[in-house]
Amino acid sequence: MKAFWRSRELSTVFGASGIDENSATAALGWTLAQSPTFARALLEDLFGEQVDASELRVDMQRHEPGAGGFTDLELRTGSECHAIIEAKVGWVIPTESQFRLYAERIDPKVSRLTKLVSLTAMNRRFVKLPPKLAGVPTTHRSWEDIVRLAAQCRAKTRQAVERLWLEQLGNHLERYMQMQDILSSIVYLVPLGTKEIIEGRGYTWIDVATGDPPQYFHPVGGPTYPRFPKVPQNYIGFRYHGKVQSVHFVEKVDVLVNLNRLNKNWPVGQDPVFLYTLGPAMTPAKKVRSGRNIWPTDSHYCALDTLLSGRYETVADAIAETNRRRRLMRLDESDPLEQQ
Known part of the structure; x- marks a missing residue:
């Protein structure tokens, strides 16, 4: 797998001070680019079928003039698939209007599989997204889902480097999910x-x-x-x-x-x-x-x-x-x- 990683902000990926929305997204994108096992598993989870992730491109904070500002995370594999992930702090779900803007970036004629993905702390059973927005299928995942999938992939892979990054991702997101300081007064x-x-x-x-x-x-x-x-x-x-x-x-x-x-x-x-x-x-x-x-x-x-x-x-x-x-x-x- 030859994953291409591009980010506007690489100052922190797993840094101790980077427990915020951007660092959580960056950590996810970086690990997807470093772990073929994790990338294949996430794409299969999102699309419900096996996806060729050999040429995966991971873009963070990608800007397209006139098309809804910066996206949090985009996953593309040539003509195979294109997913846009919108990550949010806490339990808040992205708005339909925001998703509709992002849908303009996805061309079903170019990518066989397409998806708009909401990623928050909210369990998916509480999330009600329209099945499609602007013709693009939607789905929701929680940060807990990502942590669970990373742990499953870490148990499967034999590559020491992959295990290291997957462990770091799990640890980082565990801190992110506990973002509200229990000692705050x-x-x-x-x-x-x-x-x-x-x-x-x-x-x-x-x-x-x-x-x-x-x-x-x-x-x-x-x-x-x-x-x-x-x-x-x-x-x-x-x-x-x-x-x-x-x-x-x-x-x-x-x-x-x-x-x-x-x-x-x-x-x-x-x-x-x-x-x-x-x-x-x-x-x-x-x-x-x-x-x-x-x-x-x-x-x-x-x-x-x-x-x-x-x-x-x-x-x-x-x-x-x-x-x-x-x-x-x-x-x-x-x-x-x-x-x-």
Whole structure:
């Protein structure tokens, strides 16, 4: 197999500091170019049949003017196949409009097999993509699927170099999948209302948060408003009746679609949600009211101590202090909601 590798950014592939979307994609592309066993296995998995990968070309961040910007990863083998992989942080699925732009780069007359591939942390059973977009078949894989396939290939191959790269890929993606730092002390502070979740049931969001055990759920984040987190949170805080009521450590996170099957008081849904099972309530040392310019329906991110220590009198003060620390640490380059 003669794999051709091309990337716009090779500063990090398996580097310890490169645990982000680009480095995960780069690590995948590099390993595909170095391991014929893995390349054949992934192409067979994506297309459902054996594919000649002897002339595989792996492109990362390929740009085609007027055709949807940069693609994360493209796999081509002459006239045999052409796949475009769009990798995303967390559980967010690429939009159909984004995929349609990428589909313009794929010509079924040139490649016998074609595919648009969504690659995120989301398990494929929760993903609903149209079978085709702009005439190109679609499919979804999770980072866990990739780790599992790499481990299977590592057990099969006798080539020491392949085993080394496959092991490195598995280790790197394991860290990537655990991207949310479990030691982070940022609280996702959400407002709760007294309105019934399902009319006539007498059951509100406050009842969810104060149950035994306390729980909370929200849609897996996406581009539409309101912008819910894309990855599970470490701490959830609740604000209602004009003040911060409690902060909870997240003890367990599940991804579900229809919450109503679990609890008849919860909504019926068709899209994935994060369901948090929370630890005991931690209450602020002093009353923390909302403060100026804090809308009753908005969620915010605050450092844990700014809500609990009693030093800050309002949520507005807690946000200001959290943002001040972010600036000092050079972490304020983008909207924190976008980072989540």
